[in-house]
Amino acid sequence: MDPQNDLAIPSGLRNPADLFFQKETIRRTIIASYWITILLALPLWWHTTSIERLPLPEARVYHQVDKPISIPVRLCLPQSNTDLSSRLQGALSARVPKGLEVVVESGNCGTEKDTYVVSPGPKKIVRGRHLTTPFDDLEGLTQTIVSLVAPSDVEQEKQTRVAQFASRYRLAFSLLNEDASSGNGVMSWDVQKGIHQQIQPLLDVLKPLHNFTIESQVQFYAPLEFDLRPTDSGFGLSYEDLTVFINSAEWTLSSSASNDPVLHFILFVPSASHTPLRIIDSKSSAFILPQWGGVSIYNTPSIWSTQQLSDRGLQRAFSTFSTQLSYTTWHSSSPEDTGLISQWQLDALIRRRMLETAKGTRDTLRSFIKLANQLENMPVREDVRNDIEGSLDALEKLYNSASTSLSQSFAYSAEAFNLASRAFFNPGMLALLYFPTEHKYAVYAPLFASGLVPLFVSALRELKAWKQQRAQSR
Amino acid sequence: MSSSYSSPLLRLGVVLPALTVLKLSAHLAGVSDVLLHDHQLSSPLTSFSQLQEGLYLFRHGIDPYNGGTFRHSPLLLALFSSVLPSSKVFMATLLALCDAVAAWALVRTWRARQNVPSSARDGLVAAAYLLNPYNLLPSLALSTSPLESALLLLAVMFASQKKAAPSLLSLAFLSHLTPNAILFLPPLLLLLLTDPHSHLASPQKISFKRHKVLPLAVEFLLYVGVLTVASTLVAGNLNWVAQTWGTWFTLPDLTPNVGMWWYFFTEMFDHFRPFFLMVFSVHLLIYVAPLCIKFQHDPLYALFILTGILATFKAYPTLADMGLFLSMISIFPETFPYLRFPIVTSLLHLHSALLLPLFHHLWLTQGTGNANFYYASTLVFACSNGAAILDCLFAGLRIAVGKEVDGYDVVQE
Numbered sequence: 017m018d019p020q021n022d023l024a025i026p027s028g029l030r031n032p033a034d035l036f037f038q039k040e041t042i043r044r045t046i047i048a049s050y051w052i053t054i055l056l057a058l059p060l061w062w063h064t065t066s067i068e069r070l071p072l073p074e075a076r077v078y079h080q081v082d083k084p085i086s087i088p089v090r091l092c093l094p095q096s097n098t099d100l101s102s103r104l105q106g107a108l109s110a111r112v113p114k115g116l117e118v119v120v121e122s123g124n125c126g127t128e129k130d131t132y133v134v135s136p137g138p139k140k141i142v143r144g145r146h147l148t149t150p151f152d153d154l155e156g157l158t159q160t161i162v163s164l165v166a167p168s169d170v171e172q173e174k175q176t177r178v179a180q181f182a183s184r185y186r187l188a189f190s191l192l193n194e195d196a197s198s199g200n201g202v203m204s205w206d207v208q209k210g211i212h213q214q215i216q217p218l219l220d221v222l223k224p225l226h227n228f229t230i231e232s233q234v235q236f237y238a239p240l241e242f243d244l245r246p247t248d249s250g251f252g253l254s255y256e257d258l259t260v261f262i263n264s265a266e267w268t269l270s271s272s273a274s275n276d277p278v279l280h281f282i283l284f285v286p287s288a289s290h291t292p293l294r295i296i297d298s299k300s301s302a303f304i305l306p307q308w309g310g311v312s313i314y315n316t317p318s319i320w321s322t323q324q325l326s327d328r329g330l331q332r333a334f335s336t337f338s339t340q341l342s343y344t345t346w347h348s349s350s351p352e353d354t355g356l357i358s359q360w361q362l363d364a365l366i367r368r369r370m371l372e373t374a375k376g377t378r379d380t381l382r383s384f385i386k387l388a389n390q391l392e393n394m395p396v397r398e399d400v401r402n403d404i405e406g407s408l409d410a411l412e413k414l415y416n417s418a419s420t421s422l423s424q425s426f427a428y429s430a431e432a433f434n435l436a437s438r439a440f441f442n443p444g445m446l447a448l449l450y451f452p453t454e455h456k457y458a459v460y461a462p463l464f465a466s467g468l469v470p471l472f473v474s475a476l477r478e479l480k481a482w483k484q485q486r487a488q489s490r
Numbered sequence: 491m492s493s494s495y496s497s498p499l500l501r502l503g504v505v506l507p508a509l510t511v512l513k514l515s516a517h518l519a520g521v522s523d524v525l526l527h528d529h530q531l532s533s534p535l536t537s538f539s540q541l542q543e544g545l546y547l548f549r550h551g552i553d554p555y556n557g558g559t560f561r562h563s564p565l566l567l568a569l570f571s572s573v574l575p576s577s578k579v580f581m582a583t584l585l586a587l588c589d590a591v592a593a594w595a596l597v598r599t600w601r602a603r604q605n606v607p608s609s610a611r612d613g614l615v616a617a618a619y620l621l622n623p624y625n626l627l628p629s630l631a632l633s634t635s636p637l638e639s640a641l642l643l644l645a646v647m648f649a650s651q652k653k654a655a656p657s658l659l660s661l662a663f664l665s666h667l668t669p670n671a672i673l674f675l676p677p678l679l680l681l682l683l684t685d686p687h688s689h690l691a692s693p694q695k696i697s698f699k700r701h702k703v704l705p706l707a708v709e710f711l712l713y714v715g716v717l718t719v720a721s722t723l724v725a726g727n728l729n730w731v732a733q734t735w736g737t738w739f740t741l742p743d744l745t746p747n748v749g750m751w752w753y754f755f756t757e758m759f760d761h762f763r764p765f766f767l768m769v770f771s772v773h774l775l776i777y778v779a780p781l782c783i784k785f786q787h788d789p790l791y792a793l794f795i796l797t798g799i800l801a802t803f804k805a806y807p808t809l810a811d812m813g814l815f816l817s818m819i820s821i822f823p824e825t826f827p828y829l830r831f832p833i834v835t836s837l838l839h840l841h842s843a844l845l846l847p848l849f850h851h852l853w854l855t856q857g858t859g860n861a862n863f864y865y866a867s868t869l870v871f872a873c874s875n876g877a878a879i880l881d882c883l884f885a886g887l888r889i890a891v892g893k894e895v896d897g898y899d900v901v902q903e
Contacts, residue, residue, distance in 0.1 A: 029892040032900060036693040037784050037887065049779040057772045064764040448761050459762055463769070 040481070047474050054471075067393065067448065070401045073408065077385050080411050081378040086117045087367050088419050089165055090131045093122045096151075107158040112166050115371045130422050132360070134161065144359050164360040166367070179279060179307045179344050181369050181376070182226070183430050186278045187215070188270040188309075189232040189337070191325070195287035196236035200316040202285050205325035207232045210334035218338055221357050222345060224423055225369060231271060238267050238284075250292035250315075258295070258303050261311060279344055280309035281337040288319045302336045310340030363422060370426045373433035377411055380436040393448040403439035407432045500613035502597055509620040510590045516630055517582035525631035529854075530846050532633030533806035534743045535561045535734075538581060541634065545576050555729035561737050563666045564721035564730050566634065578632060585629040585636050592640035593619040595647035600821040602650035603686045603790065611823070618820040623843070624813025635810035638667050642674065642814065646793065649678050650686035654706060657682060662713035666721065669735045670804050673774060676782050677796060679706055680789035688824055689787040690889045696786035738805050739771055746854075746864055748846060749807040750872055753865040774803055784887075791886050794818050795879060802875040812875055825885035827894070835881055838874035845870055 025031050032038055089112070093101050101122035108118040121131075130145075137148035140160065149160050179185075189211070193201045211230060219228050241263045244251040253261070262269075262282075270278040286293040292315040294301060302312035312333050316322070325333070342357075346365045357365075381404065388396055410432035418425045498504065525531055526538060534540060544560035547553070548567050554560040570576040574584065593616040600615050601608060619625060629636040641664040648657035661678060664671040683698035683706075721730060737743065744752045751770060758766060777799050785792035797818060801811035816839075819825075826832075845867040852859035884902070891900050 026895045026898055028895040029898060029900070030890070032891050035890050036695060036787065037890070042783060046780040046783050049783065050776060053772065053776045053779075057768065060768050060772075061765060064768050065762065067761075451759070451761070459759065463766075 040478075044478055044482075047471070047478055050471055051475065067395045069388075069392075069394075069396045070398065072385060072388055072396060072401060072404060074385050074389075076408055077381045077404070080408055081382050083415060085115060085371070085374050085415065085418060087115060087370060087422075087425070088117045088119055089367075091118065091120045091161070092131050092133050093120065093135070094133060095135055096122045098122050100151075103154060104157065104161075107154055108161060108165075111158060111162045116166060116367065118165075130363070132165075142358050142360060145363075147360070164358075164364065166364055177304060177306045177343050178346060179277065181373050181430075181433065182277045183434055184227045184229065184276040185345075186229045186231060186270065186274070186276050187341070188278050188280045189230070190267075190269055190280065190282045191232075191234045191285070192238035192267065192282055193234075193236050193285045193287070194238055194240060194290060196321065198287040198289055199321060200285070200288040200291060200319050201236060201321040202314070202316065202325050203236075203321060203323050204234055205283070205330055205333075210330050210337075213331070214334035214338045215341065218341060218357075221362065224362070224426070225366060226345070229276070235267065239263065241265075244290055244293065245296070247294070247296065250294060251286070251290050252294055252296040254296050261303075262305065262308075278309075279341065281340060282309070282311045283325075283333045284311055284313050285316060286313065288316075291315050291319070302340070304340050304343055307344065309344065310337065312336045312340075366422055366426050370422075370429045373429045374411070374414065377407060377429070377432040377436045380433075380440050381407060381411075384436070384440050393451060393453075394445050395448065397442075397444055400439050400442050400445065403435045403442070407435035407439065410435065500610075500617070502594075502608075502612040502616055505613040505616045505620070506590050506593060509593075509617065510586045513586045513589065513620070513626065513629065514582060517579070517586075521630050522578060522582060522632055525627060528627075528631055528847070529746050529850060530748050530809050531628040531631035532635070533747045533808050534559075534745050535737060535806050536628075536633040536635045536638075536808060538578075538632035538634070541566065541570065542576060545571055553726065553729060555725060555733040558733070558742070561734055561743070562634065563734050564724040565663070565666055565717065568720075568724040581632045582630070585632065588636050588640040589620055589625065589629050592636070592643045595640070595643040596817065596821065598647045599643070599650045599686065599790075602647070603688055603821060605687055611820075615820045619817040622813045622817045624809040625817060628808055628810040628813070633808060633810065634667070635808045638664060638671075639810055639814045641667070642671065642797070645674070645678060646681070646790070649681040650790070652682065652685075654682050655709070658706065658710045659713050662710060662717055665714055666717050666734075668804075669738050670774060670800055673778050673800065674793060674796060675707070675710060676778055677789045677793040679703055680782060680786065681793065682706060684789060686790045688822075690791060690822075690824060690886055693787040693890050696789075739767060741767060741805060743806075746850070746861070747806055748809060748812075748868055748871055749804065750802075750868060751805050753861060753868070756861070770803075770805070774800060788886070791822065794822065795883055795886070798875065798879040798882070802872055802879065812871075815875075816878065819882065822882075822886070824889060825882065828885035828888040829881050830884060831877065831881060835874060835877045838870070838877055842867060842871035842874050 036042070091104075091108075093104070101120040105118060105120040108120065112118055133146045134157075135146070135148055136151040138150060139148070140150070141148040142164065147161070147164065149157065151157055189207055191202060191205050191207075195201075196203070211232075215230075222228075240261070242257060242260055245254060245257070246252075269280050269282070293313055294315075295303065295313075301315070302310060304310045314325075314329055314333060346361075346368075384404065388394060410428045414425050414428040414432060417428065532538065540560055541562050544554040544562055544567060547557070547560070548571055554567070574580065596619050597612045597615050600612070625636065625639070641660050645657045645660035645664065648654075648660060657678065661671060661674060664674075680696065680698065683702055684696060722728060732740075741751060741755055744756055746752055754766070754770075755763065778796065781792045781796055781799075782789070785795070794815070798812075798815035801807055801815050804811065829835075846864075849859060849863040849867040853861060853864050888900060
């Protein structure tokens with residue numbers, strides 16, 4: 017269809033180059049219309065593939081996380097003189113862990129909340145926030161007060177038992193029959209009674225710290241994954257067996273309805289062929305799995321199945337669970353108190369958790385900023401930024417109010433921790449996390465490379481022809 | 491163009507009623523129950539069971555657009571909940587009548603193109619529309635896509651008869667059912683302002699009164715606006731916009747169909763999803779201007795090619811869309827001698843028409859295949875559509891060069 021070529025066009029046909037729609041203007045208009053549409057769509061391309069990254073309050077975060085926190089502990093000695101109180105304050109300040117600030121007053125104790133009153137007396141009695149103890153020597157007094165105010169967490173082992181702080185815990189109580197068909201199955205248990213009697217008091221005490229959701233289940237076939245070791249009087253579990261006891265693959269232990277951490281409490285009934293099952297070298301038949309929960313083994317007294325767990329078994333099981341729960345939510349070792357947990361201990365726990373969450377918040381915020389700066393591909397959306405700002409606000413309120421009410425400051429600290437965690441683990445930031453920039457070309461190329469080639473080629477051809485024409489017409 | 495073998499059986503007055511009755515009896519014989527949920531014949535936007543679900547919700551006072559499964563236009567809601575019953579038998583009758591109307595409109599367009607009051611090929615044109623399995627099966631499956639084909643053919647018919655208002659109104663109704671139909675507006679306006687006669691053999695620059703374009707476009711937009719207001723009144727709020735029109739642009743429903751979008755977007759990174767949705771929508775837009783420029787001498791042909799392109803590349807196509815294109819070939823017999831590979835195209839279509847239900851069954855009913863099987867068959871279908879469109883495109887351009895002469899061949903550089 018080149019008019020320059022010398023074609024012998026027969027009489028029936030027209031020269032295609034002379035056709036109206038073969039004219040250059042038509043062709044150029046068509047190519048131009050394709051290109052105009054593409055060019056008009058380019059801003060839309062930019063808009064739809066840009067990553068939304070809102071600016072984060074970096075400076076504020078760095079400023080906040082470097083501030084140390086100090087929680088005041090106020091003691092009052094109503095029947096002493098200022099000399100004793102100042103010496104006591106010095107001794108205590110040397111002994112309490114970082115983060116606590118001890119203030120000892122003497123004389124008239126103000127009616128301020130959260131003040132601990134220490135008065136001399138013949139025996140060590142703790143009641144509420146009042147301590148009566150012999151004032152024999154400074155060392156003994158200091159020791160007593162320190163053990164109440166900040167129970168020592170030197171014992172690493174006990175420390176690792178405590179689950180990480182969360183505002184909401186789920187407690188999952190499971191009655192697992194290893195094999196109910198073997199004859200000695202326990203079909204049900206009065207879990208409500210057990211919880212009400214043994215667990216609920218503990219939960220009520222811990223109410224300022226955590227919210228608890230309770231779920232329970234009964235399973236009739238929960239096999240063990242390993243072979244039991246026969247002993248002279250039945251079967252035994254060695255220490256290694258305890259570490260692999262939980263058959264997470266086949267036992268469904270908790271519902272996945274929410275993301276809250278779960279503490280599991282399992283009452284395991286071995287099958288008739290494995291009864292009685294004991295733990296080797298141990299007098300107890302229960303064990304704790306750190307930060308996970310606990311297991312208690314119930315050997316049925318007889319080889320026939322019972323409809324409901326006996327009262328004695330229930331009571332024993334739930335008191336074990338109660339101890340395991342207390343070990344998992346705090347580690348306690350103060351014997352000199354009346355009642356489940358004294359106010360001193362609760363305050364000490366709140367203070368520990370407060371320090372833990374404040375540190376956790378600062379760490380999370382710091383690493384989040386570092387992460388956001390390192391990964392340029394990570395989208396930071398509105399909700400993430402709001403969470404970070406909310407966490408910073410709560411942290412600020414915490415610093416401002418640390419010297420007033422303990423429960424209020426704890427609430428702020430917990431809020432800051434939750435918001436910082438929520439921002440850090442927000443799933444909306446994952447989209448392009450492992451997406452190197454080169455892959456973008458792999459996404460675009462298959463569709464566009466083959467489609468744009470004819471457009472480019474025809475545009476270049478028209479440009480060349482146009483330049484030729486202009487050169488010729490001159 | 492009278493055929494020497496025209497028989498009384500092929501008269502329009504015989505063909506139309508006979509085939510309509512045939513369709514109805516096929517429905518009454520229970521064919522519809524087999525075809526009702528076929529993914530090739532009805533998409534989530536045209537499915538009869540979805541329509542019934544929406545009508546049920548609507549009649550019980552629940553907003554059908556809240557749930558995310560009902561994607562029909564509120565106009566259909568209004569029509570079927572007030573004026574017309576929505577039982578299966580009635581829907582089958584309605585669709586048979588729609589098909590008859592569409593065939594009649596096609597015949598009237600043919601007559602307008604030939605500028606004759608009646609011709610011997612009328613019955614053949616009607617039969618080509620009614621007996622095309624791509625049209626027959628979707629209307630037996632009670633999908634609403636024959637409604638859309640009928641509305642488009644009515645718009646084309648009125649435009650061929652220079653009746654602007656009915657033509658634009660039909661297109662406005664169609665735009666409410668399928669927003670893609672707005673892309674038909676440029677060739678339709680050109681058709682209104684010129685004539686439907688065949689100028690393929692003698693292309694020349696189009697001459698139309700430019701000052702008439704804007705009033706017609708405004709009239710169309712006015713019709714669309716009135717229908718939008720009516721739809722909002724029916725639906726009670728504006729949820730329907732995102733659920734009906736928005737579906738075409740955001741592709742929330744990835745039910746397999748004969749198109750090419752669904753598979754692409756099942757394997758799409760979330761980050762790129764808005765971008766590719768934009769690309770696929772602009773892709774439909776990009777063909778309108780070049781077609782109208784190239785075929786400015788015969789806008790009806792441009793509209794015909796655009797039908798084929800939209801049937802291949804739109805978001806939720808059914809077989810009825812391609813059936814419309816293939817049946818419309820019958821009104822351009824002047825291009826038949828110049829089709830280069832009609833047998834290949836027909837065989838490809840036969841191949842894909844057999845492959846599509848087979849692989850669909852293997853994947854979804856039997857479970858021994860996977861999505862790639864069905865995607866491959868939709869690619870074959872797209873290949874056959876592309877072959878048809880390219881062939882018609884070339885034939886439409888080739889006529890202008892002249893009748894074939896022995897020893898000479900016209901090729902594209």
